[in-house]
Amino acid sequence: MNNKEIGKFIKELRIKAGLSQKELADMIYVSREAVSKWETGKNMPTYDIILILADLFKVSVDEILLGEKKNSKTNKTEIIKSIYDDKIRLTKILITSIIFFALSFFIYYFFNSYDSVKVYLVRSSDSEIILNNGILVLTSEKIYFRLGNIIYTDKDKITGVEVYYDCNSDSRLLYSTDMIDDVLVIDYLGSGEYFEVENKNLKLNNLYMKLTLGDIEKTVKLSLENDYSNNHLFFKKSQRNFGKEVITKETSYENREFMERLKTKFERNEDNIYSYVIKDKGIEYNYIFYEGDLSRLNIEFKENNLSYMYKLMLDDSTAVYYVFDGNGQIDGDIFNFDLEKEPTTEQESKLINLIKKIDK
DSSP states (O other): OOHHHHHHHHHHHHHHTTOOHHHHHHHHTOOHHHHHHHHTTSSOOOHHHHHHHHHHHTOOHHHHHHTSOOOTTOOHHHHHHHHHHHHHHHHHHHHHHHHHHHHHHHHHHHHHHTTOOEEEEEEESOTTEEEESOEEEEOSSEEEEEOOEEEETTGGGEEEEEEEEEETTEEEEEEEESSOSOOEEEEETTSSOSSOEETTEEOTTOEEEEEEETTEEEEEEEEEEEEEEOOOSSOOOOOOOSOOOOOOOSOOHHHHHHHHHHHTTSEEOTTSEEEEEEEETTEEEEEEEETTEEEEEEEEEEETTEEEEEEEETTTTEEEEEEEETTEEEEEEEEEOOTTSOOOSHHHHHHHHHHHHHTO
């Protein structure tokens, strides 16, 4: 249907009938402006008005819709085809609009989601201090920060831990604790957050912690190592082929059962410290853990003028050992162990033997 052809045909019929636009408008109860818009092709009369016009001018509805009187070249099939073509055009416009809005949504979603999740590993700048399982996760809405386990030669002397984030010369205290335990901090972006984030990026050199060692305070700079970011258009599988990393905070059933069994053999002092001493072949082995934290076990002994210290973290099956002479630390390492399997390294074998001494 062509609005201009229909308007032109209505005008011809009106003039032929000797009517002005206002006279025609009054006869069919519409405004003169409505008639004018029909005749100029700006608007098209509704179907009920078309029926009235057809009866008034003694023509068929098909002829009004076609914009001319029927002749040998015009028939009902042409009118139906014209209506069908209009429907096809409207359908194409509708589909195009849907595609446009869908693409706009996906483009908006992509730019808001791309590179919106970043994972950092938290490291210590002090060679005497090791952070185990320290992690910071940055998303578009939240930040998750966990300092991890503090591994330090004189860990038993640590009486307090404070973690700070410097933001525009303002040191913001993330948390403070007198328990040397793992703490999870959740920060909500856009609500006076502790961390400073600009354009999905976090200032990486602004973290530090203060350790209270009796009357001494030790400040340690923390660094963030970028471990992961969702900045790939397509998912890429890791090329590493040496297995998968498993990080867990819950102590396994076997380790938990092991510590509960040992607890019955240990003596508790007034500070809720459990200790057990074994003498074997002239060497005194000291085993220590704390009430409320069965996942930590320290083993200390001296042999050949050297002092040995093992710190076991049973919640993630990790051990740290140190070796000291009269001048200080001369060796040390971190390794994993499994109480239920045969040891695979020399250090793991030594540790399992130490544990078996107490578990006899």
